[in-house]
Amino acid sequence: MQDELNALGIDPGRPLLISDADEVLFAFMEGFESFLNSRGLSFSWASFRLNGNIIDDRTGEAVEARAVRSLIYSFFENHTRTIAAVDGAAESLRHLGHHLQIVVLSNIWSEFRDARAHALRSQGMPYPVITNNGSKAPAVAHLASLTSGPAFFIDDSPEHHRDIADLAGDVIRIHYVSNRRLAGLLGPAANCHHHAHDWPGICSFIENCLGVGTS
Ligand SMILES: [Mg+2]
Structure with missing residues (x-):
């Protein structure tokens, strides 16, 4: 480096x-929350952490940590070029x-x-x-x-x-x-x-x- x-x-x-x-x-949060919503998921806003706060709308359960990492990767893979500036x-x-x-x-x-x-x-x-x-x-x-x-x-x-x-x-x-x-x-x-x-x-x-x- x-x-x-x-x-x-x-x-x-x-x-x-x-x-x-x-x-x-x-x-980031604005874009990531929209991305989650488009996949039937929600951010609970119970705390600032992504782990434990991404909820599957169908089950009401939190998405497990490994899946959270995949979601973050997928968000960046699909939206890094177009994410809005502050x-x-x-x-x-x-x-x-x-x-x-x-x-x-x-x-x-x-x-x-x-x-x-x-x-x-x-x-x-x-x-x-x-x-x-x-x-x-x-x-x-x-x-x-x-x-x-x-x-x-x-x-x-x-x-x-x-x-x-x-x-x-x-x-x-x-x-x-x-x-x-x-x-x-x-x-x-x-x-x-x-x-x-x-x-x-x-x-x-x-x-x-x-x-x-x-x-
Ligand atoms: Mg940062």
Whole structure:
């Protein structure tokens, strides 16, 4: 993975933003819930976890963990190219791009990387995509080491923020969950510098950190 990160051509003199994709740039839950409904399944919204909360409408029973994984794979296989962007993400990134460089770090199967990059490009976010598996901390720590400017990290998952706080504490961590219902179930992540509610808020926070004016 380090070779792939080194090949991004990160400018050592420029700040860096490392952004998650699902629930940050893409409306994952909205798309995934529609996908479930189209297959006679529902999301129970009893908690934020996918396991245990996907219900078979015919039986009222939760789908077992192995089938949940297949459903998630099938969703990405069929919908990665067309998943909708989160409101304000493209405009905010375009604006922030005047001040920093942007990389998308996504925990998605690597075979869907090109489809993910296509979906970003087609919705005004032509940034490099790195696919990852498990903790994002090693990749984030390595990317941050390639620049002397501040590095920012945005993700909806509290686990990634915790891991990065441990391994790369200097990275400025922003917790953002675009789906408000999911955000309410998850609650604010610990180990973060900022809890954002929308992209304009993320934009203002980063501009304040960089000491550049909002326009
Ligand atoms: Mg995510």
